[in-house]
Amino acid sequence: MSDYKKLTNEVGAPIADNENSISMGPCGPVAMQDVWLMEKMAHFNREVIPERRMHAKGWGAYGKLTVTHDISKYTKAKVLKLGAETELFVRFSTVAGERGAADCERDIRGVAVKFYTEEGNWDLVGNNTPTFFIRDVHNFSDLNRAVKRDPHTGRRCAKNNWDYWTLLPECFHQITVVMSDRGIPASFRNMHFFGEHTYSFYNEKNERVWCKFHFKTQQGIKNLTNEEACKINGMDREYHGKDLHEAINRGDFPKWTMYVQIMTEEQAKNHYENPFDITKIWRHKEFPLIEVGVLEVNRNPENFFAEVEQAAFTPAHVVPGIGFSPDKFLQGRLFSYGDAQRYRLGVNHNQIPVNRAKVDVNEYHRDGFMRTDGNYGRTPAYSPNSYGYWTAQPEVMEPPLDLDGAMYNYDPKDDPTDDCFRAGGDLFRDMTEDKRELLINNTVTDMGTISDNIKYRHAVHCYHADKEYGERFTKAAGLDMEKVLELSKLSNDDLNKATINID
């Protein structure tokens, strides 16, 4: 056993001097044979790994999920069995900012949870909003380029952001959420979070239902105004990380009540809009929340880089009883995360302790950079083999899913049941007067000095969602209501054409 107080080099040999380089004479040049110095410099130059392409700024902690209600009629997942207690790691993040960005920006917050279940890891990679901006995976890289830095100036650019958002009317509900009082949470502890997508459950009888995941904060919702956030960002850019860390340190463990919404396959077939469209909500009065349990966060990581920066979540990681859905957006994510992590962390990233399952992992993957687990020794590396090694488990096969339709590039806007403004309008109508006022003010402030053509496009969307919403935004943005009314008669394509050069 080495003495932990004595400095060694990277392979355990003692280091004699860690401060003075070896030189020819007291003033002379440094010798190449100061190999410890070379090692220090070379290692330092390689310490920065690629940041996450989005959700780069984030904080994490461990916790547990305790199941308090029986939902076994929907799912056979052991992690969701009544009484089950499962360890987890959660990472909270902002989306647009880079690794050094300030915490209290107006943005959605990511919440990614890794449940270390007895059937392997289940990752639920969600956000603090019930829906998302867009619904086709084709749009995802463009959305991120629009909200991140402008290629010319290198600065964030409200014009790019709003130009993109308003050209795609499906963004409308999410824009309303982000511009509302909830756009800047007071802390991660004071916000809800959601799986957003439609996922599936199947039970012991292999009967499938569709489901959505909701986590409601037990700390109460609290938000910051633009002014409060601006002040905090000037004083402490790591405000949300500090809040979470300190709450856990003082034993004030944040908790969320977990719920699911359930839709049967039959209900889905007859639903008035696409139940797999991530920009749509399932109304609670039609699909009530069903309580499942409590998620508690209770332990800080020991090392930020090892545990938070190297954490890797993917919606592709599910366990028996929980499955995907035809949601096009979810389907795209199933590829994207693992691919990003193979680039960001390497092909063996699931061996990093924070990502490693707590159960035996028996797979035929071998080799690759940074293999650290013995690489399965002399066990066969091919399948099938006649040594009785690791065979597939057909008993966990999902029930078959009937799908129909011709292969084509479908545009949801061609679907007559598609309404991009209903959810945003409902949300506006649910708001109290002070919240409506905040929403309008935040929107106008966020748009800043961007050109009127984009503001007109948004005004028309607001008007489609709710007459009052449209009128109030138009007035606050200094636009002409007559023009908004004229533009509101146009189809979406014509509106987009008409607002390209309205200035």
Ligand code: HEM
């Ligand atoms: C097709 C759409 C999407 C694609 C292609 C996509 C892709 C990605 C990628 C590549 C990362 C970085 C992963 C890494 O480097 O570890 C990421 C992070 C993340 N995404 Fe998405 N994303 C999509 C939509 C969404 C949606 C709808 C949600 C929420 C429901 C979401 C939540 C998150 C979160 C929370 C993280 C950060 C995970 C962490 O803390 O490590 N993303 N996304």
